[in-house]
Amino acid sequence: MSKLVIGGSLAFDAIETPFGKTDKIIGGATPYIALSAGYFGAKSHIISVVGSDFTDSYFEILHKRGIDTTGVKVDKDNKTMFWAGVYNKDMNQRTTLTTELNCFEKFSPVVPESYQEADVLMLGNITPKIQQSIINQMKKRPKLIVMDTMNFWMDTALNDLEDTIKMVDVLTINDEEARQLSGEFILLKAAKKILAKGLKYLIIKKGDNGALLFSNDGGVFFAPALILDSVVDPTGAGDSFAGGFSGYIASKGKTDFETVKAAVVAGSVAGSFCCEKFGTENLQNLTEKDIKERVKRFEEMTKFSF
Amino acid sequence: MSKLVIGGSLAFDAIETPFGKTDKIIGGATPYIALSAGYFGAKSHIISVVGSDFTDSYFEILHKRGIDTTGVKVDKDNKTMFWAGVYNKDMNQRTTLTTELNCFEKFSPVVPESYQEADVLMLGNITPKIQQSIINQMKKRPKLIVMDTMNFWMDTALNDLEDTIKMVDVLTINDEEARQLSGEFILLKAAKKILAKGLKYLIIKKGDNGALLFSNDGGVFFAPALILDSVVDPTGAGDSFAGGFSGYIASKGKTDFETVKAAVVAGSVAGSFCCEKFGTENLQNLTEKDIKERVKRFEEMTKFSF
Numbered sequence A, B: 001m002s003k004l005v006i007g008g009s010l011a012f013d014a015i016e017t018p019f020g021k022t023d024k025i026i027g028g029a030t031p032y033i034a035l036s037a038g039y040f041g042a043k044s045h046i047i048s049v050v051g052s053d054f055t056d057s058y059f060e061i062l063h064k065r066g067i068d069t070t071g072v073k074v075d076k077d078n079k080t081m082f083w084a085g086v087y088n089k090d091m092n093q094r095t096t097l098t099t100e101l102n103c104f105e106k107f108s109p110v111v112p113e114s115y116q117e118a119d120v121l122m123l124g125n126i127t128p129k130i131q132q133s134i135i136n137q138m139k140k141r142p143k144l145i146v147m148d149t150m151n152f153w154m155d156t157a158l159n160d161l162e163d164t165i166k167m168v169d170v171l172t173i174n175d176e177e178a179r180q181l182s183g184e185f186i187l188l189k190a191a192k193k194i195l196a197k198g199l200k201y202l203i204i205k206k207g208d209n210g211a212l213l214f215s216n217d218g219g220v221f222f223a224p225a226l227i228l229d230s231v232v233d234p235t236g237a238g239d240s241f242a243g244g245f246s247g248y249i250a251s252k253g254k255t256d257f258e259t260v261k262a263a264v265v266a267g268s269v270a271g272s273f274c275c276e277k278f279g280t281e282n283l284q285n286l287t288e289k290d291i292k293e294r295v296k297r298f299e300e301m302t303k304f305s306f
Helices: A029-038 A056-063 A102-106 A128-137 A151-156 A158-165 A175-182 A187-195 A237-252 A257-276 A288-302 B029-038 B056-063 B102-106 B128-137 B151-156 B158-167 B175-182 B187-195 B237-252 B257-276 B288-302
Strands: A002-007 A011-017 A025-027 A042-051 A068-075 A082-087 A094-100 A120-123 A144-148 A170-174 A201-205 A211-215 A220-223 B002-007 B011-017 B025-027 B042-051 B068-075 B082-087 B094-100 B120-123 B144-148 B170-174 B201-205 B211-215 B220-223
Touching: A002 A029, A002 A128, A002 A237, A029 A042, A029 A056, A029 A237, A029 A257, A042 A102, A042 A237, A056 A068, A120 A128, A120 A237, A128 A158, A144 A237, A151 A158, A151 A175, A170 A175, A170 A237, A175 A187, A175 A201, A187 A201, A187 A211, A201 A237, A201 A257, A211 A257, A220 A257, A220 B288, A237 A257, A257 A288, A288 B220, B002 B029, B002 B128, B002 B237, B029 B042, B029 B056, B029 B237, B029 B257, B042 B102, B042 B237, B056 B068, B120 B128, B120 B237, B128 B158, B144 B158, B144 B237, B151 B158, B151 B175, B170 B175, B170 B237, B175 B187, B175 B201, B187 B201, B187 B211, B201 B237, B201 B257, B211 B257, B220 B257, B237 B257, B257 B288
Parallel strands: A002 A042, A002 A120, A011 A082, A042 A068, A120 A144, A144 A170, A170 A201, B002 B042, B002 B120, B011 B082, B042 B068, B120 B144, B144 B170, B170 B201
Antiparallel strands: A011 A025, A082 A094, A201 A211, A211 A220, B011 B025, B082 B094, B201 B211, B211 B220
16 A cells, blocks of 8 residues: 655644534544545654643544554653634634643654655644654655645744755745735736746645645646635634645645546545544544535536536 | 617716726726627617716727617717726726716617617626616517626615516526525525525626526526736626626527536626726727637636546
């Protein structure tokens, strides 16, 4: 089975949206990425750190879906990272109530020997230096290295971020971040400038307005967000997108534009499931049929003959 | 040649964007609709009113592209409607500096005999009562009646608007207006409620985030906005969309979902050309080759195989 290695946060989240609220549930980027990737044929391997309060029942959520957690360090002297947030009525904006880094504060990732020979490496949104450390520990370069990041690192660690971008093939950011990173307002111009940093592909995420894929040889592809009956919690939609995307590429073993386009659709499908229930709940229990049906809906929603 | 009748405003606009400004240029909804429709095989026939200052050179812009203006009344005692506005840096928002209705204030549309037997009737965003009057003057119902409207009529003439919606097949509004008209935040729910008023199709325009098409039997289609090198003036993009859309349907003579999907693509293509220059400038000088190339770009941007 194809091998996807994922580095990033593993945490507890407490989420409130107009449709309800949760207690502490499993969160951070890696569960969304790993669970989503599994539906597209990849075996996920997580690199992260948790505290003593991350008990077996949480690991069980991941193990039940075949996710390898050998690379998750348990820091017995600290608690697991914790994030709490409240979404506005339109759910495109949220307010962070608290972020407790806890064990994540001194996280120094170690890539286990069994994680070597990965097909794809997916780096969730964490300190650029940690992303670099994981890349440097891969003895053989994966076929594709994908990284997510955010404006926070552009503001606080731009040089490190630029160095990390030079080491990867695909960057995923949102439209505002693309504008900030490039200094260009028009997205096509922003994309060209960012691709010139050495990327093969750039993905600009636009939330419920879909995602744009740009290739370094001029290709442009757009995937809309699926139109859903119900959206109860957008937390993790971007990470689920990254999981569907990187999982699809890992399982296909190819990185040409046609494959990467389909991978964007896989990401969009994963993101759509994520939003329908709180946290990772929906992503824990999907079937192959669920995925197939939604890919078909996606095709119906975008295909036309002129 | 297939016949498209267009009712709506014909005006002068003075536009300022971050990329420049114009003096009084030909504006209002109907020039954008009529010029765009022409590129998809329809002959446009405008119903509107202008003042004594709307001299031959302005009519010439329309006549040069084969547009019939028999139904444009010249009110010699008044001036042409005038709108001036300034766009913000991100161009998704604009401030109206002035709207002078002038001759439009007492506009009472008359449909000329030569406009009868229309294939499609496209009603630009004007008073719902005027839209009704035009529909009522069509002796034979066109194959498709399309209407545009805006939040202003929801606020000031909701009953008239609801009555007009009952008389048409397709409504085009933006996402915020769809939410206002339905009282539903989730767009799929909003669309279902609005379609239930008796429409065949609803189009929700999302500006540079594309357009959604909903059919009354559950079909959903999404067309992204094309990714452009340069956007200098978004004025009229929605009207150009309506023109490409209604012109395409008129020339095909069919109103099934597959045809209407392709018509949304035609609308998106027309809207993309509109934004590249000020006012209707770009729409005055396109070639068949320009249109074909852009439809091809649109296909490349959305097609994938999973």
